[in-house]
Amino acid sequence: MHIVVCIKQVPDTAEVRIDPERGTLIREGVPSILNPLDAYAVEGAVALTERNGGTATALCMGPPQAEAALREAIARGCDRAILLTDRAFAGADTWSTSYALACAVRKLGDVDLVFCGKQAIDGDTAQVGPGLAVHLGWPQATYVRRIIEATDEAVAVERLTDWGNETLRVGLPAVLTVLKDLNFPRLPSLVSQMQARRCPVERWGAGDIDGDAAQFGLDGSPTRVVKVFTPPVRGACVVWQGEPQKTAAKLIETLRREALI
Amino acid sequence: MNELVPQPPGMTAAAWRKVTGWDSIRQGYADYLHDESRLHVPSEAGATASRVEAIHFPTTAQEVAGAVRAARRAGHRVTVSGGRTGLTGAAVPLDAEEVIALERIKPKPVVRRSRDGAWVVRVGAGTTLAELTDALDHGLCQYPDGKPGRPLFYPVDSTEATAQLGGNIATNASGARTLHYGPTRRWVNWLKLVTADGRILELGRGQVTAEGGLILYRREDGSAAELRIPDLPMPMTKHTAGYYLKPGMDAVDLFIGSEGTLGIVVEAELRLTEKPANRLFLTQFLDGAEACVELVQAWKGRPDLPPIALEYIGPRAMALVRSMGRQTPAYVEVSRLPADAAAALYAEVAFEDEAQLDAIYASLKEMLAEVGLDPAHSWAGFTEKDVEEMKRLRHAVPETVNSIIARRQARVPELHKVGTDMAVPDESLGAMMDFYRRRLEECGLEFVMFGHVGDGHVHVNILPRAAAELEQGEELYMEFAAEAVRLGGSVAGEHGIGRIKKVFLPIQFGEADLAAMRAIKQALDPDTTLNPGVLFDL
């Protein structure tokens, strides 16, 4: 079985600070990390190849420094790493990104299954996994929380929906996007970290993946950012000060009056 | 010069925030009545027992001095309150009628170059360790001399990041990286203090030193009190027990580690250092304590692998955390521990250049092989994210102990954990750890061991199941302290003496030395205004 895991390098959003005076985002001291939700996809893919045999290939589109995320995937058990990197890919939206990733998966040829994280913590769109399935013309299962069984023909998965869990059998090849519930991603050992440092990371450019160049990068992206703004504050905020017991009683009374409790 | 000359604070309007009255304090400010030790002011304290009548929240040195003077005028004594993360009850206002809380003294840190070219930061006492780290990492300080070219950090990481820098200085805190960077003392350049008589003392390192075993303290009436500085036999380990006293010592060192009994830290200038360009974080799994001692000793004999930190999680600590299942905050980390990981040694190694890593790896492999350990049986990483995950496991140990004790307290309210803090010289580490284990097992007590093993400083936490076991645990602590001193160590490596560890001071020091300490307290604070009941009963 050949499994591809698509990963992204993202800014560590937990480290982003707001300048208290200017109200702007501070980029200083914000490291780039492997998208935390992709760690579950990596572990899912690696665990499956360990159980069923086969290889796990980590695939990432990004600038040259995104290589670090691929090395982390190798340290966590992937066998091979490919970085799609080219100026032609710059500015890609989710549509164009999933198109380029689909081209790369197609070029790999013998892929049975693609794992993606639920979403990237910087954009939070959750669109690249499903987009990839559509570009490939493969079936997909999103929000997968458990893999029940995997054979060479199909995977049986449990996915989370708004109304409960759904059990699906998906014919291969297919795309899965996975949730945190799927597993506990392993931490690399010293030996695997050192192997990952030495492992070659293949670099593929736009010319290597047989796609329609017009669909790559900013030019191939239908998304247009019209405006970025902070939504206005709705409603007013009331602060009560005073003795805790009295204030608590007042709060309860008010909530009752407003029929909130 | 050997004279301390505090300045009068000048006039200040008493405009700082104050909470007064025992009932409002008891109901709304109970947090100020305890710290992270078992001690607290009983909320039902009657007319005779300790009742706190006021909590002050000053924002400047003048206001701190004003608060001290106001308390003195009322004939009251004062407890100095920092982040209250202390483990010795030192910030618990059991003998004081008023509390001065430093939490509002947190101006934006100022990073500048000192005269000798080193980078330093000026902080308010109320700034927490977490806030300073954040400000340094994200460029949120003031930079009158421009921003430093390379990322800087304050290297003393005393584990609990809500501790205030004032509290860190008052306890001479240390942490995992003390192995390489030393304790707080090493990083303090300058202090602004408020004295027990409500004056302001600015004191830079190198300004006032003991001459001929003497420091003079200029009283408000112009007369001078003599501080006689004996040559104290101090252990060559981490040590925070009583005052730091050495011939020719710098007066700054007298205040550092004095647990708020000699002055209130209001502001400080701390040295900073460059962040290592690269770090390797390693959690090596072990089968037990012997393997840990062997590895630590091997490591100390390797100048090619200088460790920044060497931290231990013992087999019982590991088993206890594992036994908590989903209830531990480190559930994720525990779930991915290798099944046969019985104990662990966490290490940090710094290196400048990627190219050095291969050599470091070769040395590590060689050293691990020498002591029969497998480098594949480990967790390793290079980023802050990696270290966070590893530290969660370590932090889960005291948290687990606390939650188990809390459950037992529901049955037997007087139970509490017995947490030790002794440090011994490297060569005695194995002997000390053996002694701990042998005696604890002989007594049949439940316990865990973890901590700063690279500094010979392993914490034992005893978890009594019944009142009799608590008593036994406390007796054992005395025995351990005596053994640590016999081996050339300290009864208190980092948490200090506070209120609950006073019995250990006479184990460390002779009567004459203790009398010298008390005389210093009396010279600087004759009315025992500051932190009564801390360090000594006067």
Ligand SMILES: Cc1cc2nc3c(=O)[nH]c(=O)nc-3n(C[C@H](O)[C@H](O)[C@H](O)COP(=O)(O)OP(=O)(O)OC[C@H]3O[C@@H](n4cnc5c(N)ncnc54)[C@H](O)[C@@H]3O)c2cc1C
């Ligand atoms: C989970 C946990 C882990 C810990 N690990 C470590 C560790 O690794 N290393 C370590 O050293 N400690 C450790 N501690 C203990 C504690 O965090 C330190 O002692 C810390 O330095 C206390 O700072 P604080 O601001 O909380 O002080 P507090 O607890 O508020 O006060 C401690 C003492 O300092 C005095 N004080 C506070 N502020 C001032 C001031 N501005 N001027 C004068 N006196 C003042 C108080 O009066 C009191 O005597 C740990 C505590 C916890 C809960």
